[in-house]
Amino acid sequence: xxxxxxxxxxxxxxxxxxxxxxILVFGGMFYIYDSNIIxxxxxxxxxxxxxISQLMRILLTSFxxxxxHETILTAAALFIFLxxxxxxxxxxx
Amino acid sequence: MSLFIILILLLCxxxxxxxxxxxxxxGGLILIPIxxxxxxxxxxxxxxxxxxxxxxxxxxxxxxLSRNKLTxxxxxxxxxxxxxxxxxIGAYLAxxxxxxxxxxxxxxxxxxxxxxxLTKFRNHGFRTKPHPWDxxxxxxxxxxxxxxxxxxxxxxxxxxxxxxxxxxIGSGAFxxxxxxxxxxxxxxxxxxxxxxxxxxxxxxGAAVYLASGYILPELAFAIxxxxxxxxxxxxHLLVVAExxxxxxxxxxxxxxxxxxxxxxxxxxx
Numbered sequence: 001x002x003x004x005x006x007x008x009x010x011x012x013x014x015x016x017x018x019x020x021x022x023i024l025v026f027g028g029m030f031y032i033y034d035s036n037i038i039x040x041x042x043x044x045x046x047x048x049x050x051x052i053s054q055l056m057r058i059l060l061t062s063f064x065x066x067x068x069h070e071t072i073l074t075a076a077a078l079f080i081f082l083x084x085x086x087x088x089x090x091x092x093x
Numbered sequence: 094m095s096l097f098i099i100l101i102l103l104l105c106x107x108x109x110x111x112x113x114x115x116x117x118x119x120g121g122l123i124l125i126p127i128x129x130x131x132x133x134x135x136x137x138x139x140x141x142x143x144x145x146x147x148x149x150x151x152x153x154x155x156x157x158l159s160r161n162k163l164t165x166x167x168x169x170x171x172x173x174x175x176x177x178x179x180x181x182i183g184a185y186l187a188x189x190x191x192x193x194x195x196x197x198x199x200x201x202x203x204x205x206x207x208x209x210x211l212t213k214f215r216n217h218g219f220r221t222k223p224h225p226w227d228x229x230x231x232x233x234x235x236x237x238x239x240x241x242x243x244x245x246x247x248x249x250x251x252x253x254x255x256x257x258x259x260x261x262i263g264s265g266a267f268x269x270x271x272x273x274x275x276x277x278x279x280x281x282x283x284x285x286x287x288x289x290x291x292x293x294x295x296x297x298g299a300a301v302y303l304a305s306g307y308i309l310p311e312l313a314f315a316i317x318x319x320x321x322x323x324x325x326x327x328x329h330l331l332v333v334a335e336x337x338x339x340x341x342x343x344x345x346x347x348x349x350x351x352x353x354x355x356x357x358x359x360x361x362x
Contacts, residue, residue, distance in 0.1 A: 006159045006164070006166055007156065007159050007160055010155040010156040010159045010160075011156060013152045013155060013156075014152060014153060014155070014156050016152070017149055017152040017153055017321065018321070020317075021149070021317055021318045021321050024313065024314045024317055024318065025314055025318055027310070027314065028310060028311065028313070028314020028315065029314070031310060031311065031314070032094050032099075032311055032314070040310065043310035043313070043314055044310065046313075046314070046317075047145065047303055047308060047310065047313055048303070050145055050148050050149055050152070050299070050317065051145075051148065051296055051299055051300055051303065053148075053152055054148050054151075054152060054292050054293065054296040055296070057152065057155075057292070058293060061166065061170060065170075070167075070230070070231075072171075072230060073167055073170055073171065073230065076170050076171050076173070076174050077170050079174055080170065080173050080174060080177050080293055083177050083178065083181065083297065084177065084293070084296050084297055084300065087181055087297050087300045087301060088300040088304070091300055091301055091303075091304030091305065092304055
């Protein structure tokens with residue numbers, strides 16, 4: 001069984017941010033040089049990807065604390081996740 | 094947009110990421126004045142990019158800092174509760190308050206950051222016995238230091254969060270000071286934990302700005318990859334190098350940028 005720890009969470013988050021940056025670069029290039037609608041959409045996906053990577057990190061951190069039976073820290077991490085996710089949803093809709 | 098401009102933006106992102114990860118700042122302190130002063134980007138748009146850059150910075154630096162056990166995740170999560178609420182409120186307030194006032198406040202924040210950085214009481218702050226929450230929540234588990242003044246730290250972090258949302262910065266300078274002077278974390282741990290928290294604080298602001306259309310894709314696509322590369326280098330430097338001399342250079346840059354921001358704010362009044 002894979003042990004969820006801080007380093008593994010950081011690796012997952014880093015993978016997320018690298019993927020987002022790549023999408024952002026490709027989308028940005030299309031957008032700048034071709035005024036391409038797909039480029040604009042890819043750029044936005046890349047930008048949101050950065051935020052989603054951060055949300056994923058917080059959620060995984062709360063899960064890590066939950067596994068370690070750290071009740072207060074689990075609640076704190078979940079609270080942060082809910083505030084951020086709520087802010088995103090409120091602003092989107 | 095020419096290739097030259099894209100390369101310059103990439104370089105700015107690299108510099109912001111490098112210094113951000115090295116000194117525990119979000120990178121907004123570097124990016125915003127550069128974008129506003131040299132690229133004539135409106136302040137709100139510069140703040141939007143800075144928020145996103147801070148998130149990218151925090152995520153990228155985290156692996157290196159976690160591996161070297163510099164980041165105290167428990168303290169970061171606990172203190173972030175107050176900070177994130179302050180950041181959301183601040184991000185909304187920033188869209189209501191006039192740009193000129195934010196410019197001046199930003200300049201003053203830069204001066205304050207320099208003053209704090211230069212004062213000799215860093216690492217010599219008031220030391221008392223560890224706070225009971227430290228033992229109860231195992232906050233300093235596997236660390237060679239103890240955590241002090243947890244409630245005071247939490248309260249001050251809420252103010253740091255409000256400033257972060259209002260000014261489009263990660264307010265890392267304040268976070269490092271709170272960790273270092275009030276809560277008793279060593280400088281490197283303070284810097285790494287501040288960097289960890291900045292990602293969360295800035296995510297709230299970035300969400301508000303992104304949804305409101307205040308993040309320009311044509312700037313972000315060049316700056317964010319630069320930040321990513323810069324923060325990888327910065328995290329490496331934080332682990333291996335003594336940051337004393339870099340901090341002196343950084344303070345000189347901050348003072349120059351503070352002057353530019355305050356004069357711009359006064360001109361807009």
